[in-house]
Amino acid sequence: xxxxxxxxxxxxxxxxxxxxxxxxxxxxxxxxxxxxxxxxxxxxxxxxxxxxxxxxxxxxxxxxxxxxxxxxxxxxxxxxxxxxxxxxxxxxxxxxxxxxxxxxxxxxxxxxxxxxxxxxxxxxxxxxxxxxxxxxxxxxxxxxxxxxxxxxxxxxxxxxxxxxxxxxxxxxxxxxxxxxxxxxxxxxxxxxxxxxxxxxxxxxxxxxxxxxxxxxxxxxxxxxxxxxxxxxxxxxxxxxxxxxxxxxxxxxxxxxxxxxxxxxxxxxxxxxxxxxxxxxxxxxxxxxxxxxxxxxxxxxxxxxxxxxxxxxxxxxxxxxxxxxxxxxxxxxxxxxxxxxxxxxxxxxxxxxxxxxxxxxxxxxxxxxxxxxxxxxxxxxxxxxxxxxxxxx
Amino acid sequence: xxxxxxxxxxxxxxxxxxxxxxxxxxxxxxxxxxxxxxxxxxxxxxxxxxxxxxxxxxxxxxxxxxxxxxxxxxxxxxxxxxxxxxxxxxxxxx
Ligand code: SF4
Ligand code: SF4
Numbered sequence: 403x404x405x406x407x408x409x410x411x412x413x414x415x416x417x418x419x420x421x422x423x424x425x426x427x428x429x430x431x432x433x434x435x436x437x438x439x440x441x442x443x444x445x446x447x448x449x450x451x452x453x454x455x456x457x458x459x460x461x462x463x464x465x466x467x468x469x470x471x472x473x474x475x476x477x478x479x480x481x482x483x484x485x486x487x488x489x490x491x492x493x494x495x496x497x498x499x500x501x502x503x504x505x506x507x508x509x510x511x512x513x514x515x516x517x518x519x520x521x522x523x524x525x526x527x528x529x530x531x532x533x534x535x536x537x538x539x540x541x542x543x544x545x546x547x548x549x550x551x552x553x554x555x556x557x558x559x560x561x562x563x564x565x566x567x568x569x570x571x572x573x574x575x576x577x578x579x580x581x582x583x584x585x586x587x588x589x590x591x592x593x594x595x596x597x598x599x600x601x602x603x604x605x606x607x608x609x610x611x612x613x614x615x616x617x618x619x620x621x622x623x624x625x626x627x628x629x630x631x632x633x634x635x636x637x638x639x640x641x642x643x644x645x646x647x648x649x650x651x652x653x654x655x656x657x658x659x660x661x662x663x664x665x666x667x668x669x670x671x672x673x674x675x676x677x678x679x680x681x682x683x684x685x686x687x688x689x690x691x692x693x694x695x696x697x698x699x700x701x702x703x704x705x706x707x708x709x710x711x712x713x714x715x716x717x718x719x720x721x722x723x724x725x726x727x728x729x730x731x732x733x734x735x736x737x738x739x740x741x742x743x744x745x746x747x748x749x750x751x752x753x754x755x756x757x758x759x760x761x762x763x764x765x766x767x768x769x770x771x772x773x774x775x776x777x778x779x780x781x782x783x784x785x786x787x788x789x790x791x792x793x794x
Numbered sequence: 795x796x797x798x799x800x801x802x803x804x805x806x807x808x809x810x811x812x813x814x815x816x817x818x819x820x821x822x823x824x825x826x827x828x829x830x831x832x833x834x835x836x837x838x839x840x841x842x843x844x845x846x847x848x849x850x851x852x853x854x855x856x857x858x859x860x861x862x863x864x865x866x867x868x869x870x871x872x873x874x875x876x877x878x879x880x881x882x883x884x885x886x887x888x
Pocket of ligand 2: 836837841843844858859872877879880881
């Protein structure tokens with residue numbers, strides 16, 4: 403029997419990790435992720451988990467320790483944010499190309515300077531090409547649910563890739579919500595234990611991380627791409643099993659009122675919740691708007707997005723990060739690339755919003771929807787890239 | 795050259811080497827620009843070169859040492875450390 407607990411986003415992540423039979427957690431505290439390791443270390447202290455908790459001196463060491471532990475066949479978790487993720491950057495690539503199925507909670511916070519502890523997606527977007535599976539969640543329930551699924555996805559022998567579960571700093575990490583959790587036994591049965599493929603074993607020595615020059619590096623990277631390309635099969639399988647267990651259905655994207663929408667917003671994370679609420683009230687006034695929320699950002703859900711925009715006339719792509727000097731923000735660039743690849747010409751514009759934790763209000767969202775409806779009607783895009791919520 | 799080697803579909807994942815000790819097959823001696831040459835007359839058999847060589851390329855013998863040129867990369871550490879100045883780095887002429 404499942405029950406509902408009052409948990410913060412970070413608390414939900416820590417609770418999920420507690421139920422997942424994790425062998426090693428190596429982590430370093432950083433706002434707004436600290437609650438995850440703080441709460442988890444309490445579970446360790448109380449003897450509620452058998453996990454080896456490694457207190458490291460930096461995030462670079464945290465990820466290094468995670469890689470080493472993962473290579474021995476252990477189930478491994480860590481969490482970080484912002485500067486911490488940036489400090490891990492080189493180890494992120496090593497974790498993914500060495501095919502270590504580590505699960506990490508990334509509590510999205512902007513990058514300095516100026517120093518700021520609040521939410522945007524600059525941290526993950528700064529490392530988006532690190533070859534990890536990347537998931538973005540809308541609320542604490544989703545954070546809990548995806549962390550549990552992440553272990554299964556990461557450790558599947560057909561995948562063997564690390565998974566980052568992203569949740570918005572403070573907006574989710576520090577807000578209390580009712581989260582429906584599994585019983586310990588149910589969760590344990592779902593995640594089982596890791597069945598490693600190739601591990602470091604003194605009785606059967608292998609070499610990991612050997613130098614690989616011009617003759618083999620490219621082949622190794624090509625395998626990495628292949629693993630990512632194959633991961634959707636596993637992600638779907640795990641989503642199906644999770645739906646069967648909990649009744650909560652996940653996929654690559656979540657959609658709201660997209661069937662007959664003329665204009666829509668696509669965005670990552672908690673903003674999607676606001677957008678759906680605004681869409682609901684605009685629908686009541688007869689405005690045909692919808693929302694697309696990618697849960698899975700890497701591998702990019704090209705197929706699912708294409709299908710969702712089938713009947714759409716205009717799309718506003720919201721980015722909570724900016725790629726300075728690029729024609730569009732990161733999500734928008736991906737959306738355009740996906741549409742282009744399928745030969746779809748859809749009128750869209752990019753909105754950069756919420757940097758450094760700047761609020762995005764329902765009225766902002768409504769204005770964006772109205773602008774998208776205008777584009778749907780006229781076919782004219784006045785501003786292909788605009789900043790919403792910044793003072794002139 | 796790279797065409798004759800196996801492709802990404804057949805090699806082990808993640809650049810892992812399944813055969814232990816396979817580094818022996820990699821003769822790094824070809825990287826050498828300077829070759830350490832021992833003057834056995836001057837050598838006092840202190841074996842400091844043997845301790846310091848980062849590549850395990852110094853072979854310890856009864857009273858003196860020999861260099862394994864298959865793996866000696868020519869870094870010159872041995873020559874630098876030798877207290878008897880018994881090692882000279884001679885330019886490789888290939
Ligand atoms: S030159 Fe360097 S690698 Fe060669 S024997 Fe001396 S210390 Fe070893
Ligand atoms: S360091 Fe010099 S003296 Fe000592 S063993 Fe080596 S060559 Fe001989």
